[in-house]
Amino acid sequence: MFDYKKHGQINPPARLLMGPGPINADPRVLRAMSAQLVGQYDPAMTDYMNETMSLYRDIFQTQNQWTLLIDGTSRAAIEACLVSAINPGDKVLIPVFGRFGHLLTEIAERAGADVHTIEAPWGQVFPASVIKEAIKKVKPTMLAIVQGDTSTTMLQPLEELGEFCRKNGVLLYCDATASIVGNPMLVDEWQLDAVSCGLQKCLGGPSGSGPITLSDNFVEHIRKRHHVEAGIRADHHQEGEGTRIRSNYFDLPMILDYWSEERLNHHTEATTMLYGARECARIVLQEGLDNCIARHQLHGHAMAKGLSAMNLELFGDKSHKMTNVVGVNIPAGIDGEELRKVLLLDFGIEIGTSFGPLAGKIWRVGTMGYNARKDTVLTTLAALETLLRIGGHSFTASAGIMAALEVYAESNSFNNV
Numbered sequence: 001m002f003d004y005k006k007h008g009q010i011n012p013p014a015r016l017l018m019g020p021g022p023i024n025a026d027p028r029v030l031r032a033m034s035a036q037l038v039g040q041y042d043p044a045m046t047d048y049m050n051e052t053m054s055l056y057r058d059i060f061q062t063q064n065q066w067t068l069l070i071d072g073t074s075r076a077a078i079e080a081c082l083v084s085a086i087n088p089g090d091k092v093l094i095p096v097f098g099r100f101g102h103l104l105t106e107i108a109e110r111a112g113a114d115v116h117t118i119e120a121p122w123g124q125v126f127p128a129s130v131i132k133e134a135i136k137k138v139k140p141t142m143l144a145i146v147q148g149d150t151s152t153t154m155l156q157p158l159e160e161l162g163e164f165c166r167k168n169g170v171l172l173y174c175d176a177t178a179s180i181v182g183n184p185m186l187v188d189e190w191q192l193d194a195v196s197c198g199l200q201k202c203l204g205g206p207s208g209s210g211p212i213t214l215s216d217n218f219v220e221h222i223r224k225r226h227h228v229e230a231g232i233r234a235d236h237h238q239e240g241e242g243t244r245i246r247s248n249y250f251d252l253p254m255i256l257d258y259w260s261e262e263r264l265n266h267h268t269e270a271t272t273m274l275y276g277a278r279e280c281a282r283i284v285l286q287e288g289l290d291n292c293i294a295r296h297q298l299h300g301h302a303m304a305k306g307l308s309a310m311n312l313e314l315f316g317d318k319s320h321k322m323t324n325v326v327g328v329n330i331p332a333g334i335d336g337e338e339l340r341k342v343l344l345l346d347f348g349i350e351i352g353t354s355f356g357p358l359a360g361k362i363w364r365v366g367t368m369g370y371n372a373r374k375d376t377v378l379t380t381l382a383a384l385e386t387l388l389r390i391g392g393h394s395f396t397a398s399a400g401i402m403a404a405l406e407v408y409a410e411s412n413s414f415n416n417v
Ligand SMILES: *Cc1c(COP(=O)(O)O)cnc(C)c1O
Pocket: 021, 073, 074, 075, 076, 100, 146, 148, 149, 150, 151, 175, 176, 177, 178, 198, 207, 208
């Protein structure tokens, strides 16, 4: 029997989430999410849906009509894009430079793709020339790539890929979950066909909603597989000639019908998540997208400088780092997991380790969304200094904080608060 006396209402411990995500949600987002529900066809709700589409066009820097939310975490948004676009047997090229490239591979394989991968060592990215060569060789129908792979903290440049893909008739899908609004993401300028993300990184919300944007080109491709389900099908619905999409929940053509003026019922839009996603975008656009990216740059830089000054070696190719998360090698003689535990339980601060080849080898420290601030950077550096010194790691006292303060002193940014 559930003991109501022992287990009260949810009341989580106070934590400062300075890992690779999730991060503390912006209080404005939490307030939006406590608003009462309305029916799914209430004009208030459909207005919110249209407003959300419009807000995320600005976030993605696109004119794409089909810019909307997938209900589920970032992985749901990835799966919707891939399972709707990939016909079984299609060749898909995936450059893998960390854990999330492997995730794209896994999802594409399950969708029945003939997957071809190229791999870069964790901590590096691909030169565009290597990807272009692989496209020429494999001749895929789709290139699926991660922009910022949080497992390694690296940011893959995308500028040159879109044009090349269009010329070669290749669809370009990108997972921008970790990087969006902390690093530039110019969907139209870079000619990306489908981009998905989540809220729990630089957008400053909880996980559970996956914004996506789809080019006309991509929509034309998936609409060939448009099959409206029985029970809601009407005479004017024409069957696409393509095979039925293997997932009902992630069937994008049907989801587009729901987000279109026809409002053809699919799932029940996750109202509370939509309230949250809408507020996340409003916060970023009110700050200004460029200012938001600059803020991530400033605080990420201050954190990296502070960690370096404490004699910690930064992980990976410094010229291709995301602004919003930094990896450091765990110094010899320090038990990385033990330090993370004490940091969490005694200081209330969470940082991350990594996965696969980097598990237990690096810590990842994020400065994202609501937590990309001067006070959070200084607090985290101070706590880390204490625990590193207790662990016997040697460096000049206060070096981390002083280095970060120097970054702030040199910056004229109005974000320096
Ligand atoms: C954090 C992250 C995700 C998260 O996926 P969820 O389903 O929201 O847990 C996906 N992709 C990348 C690149 C990420 O960094």
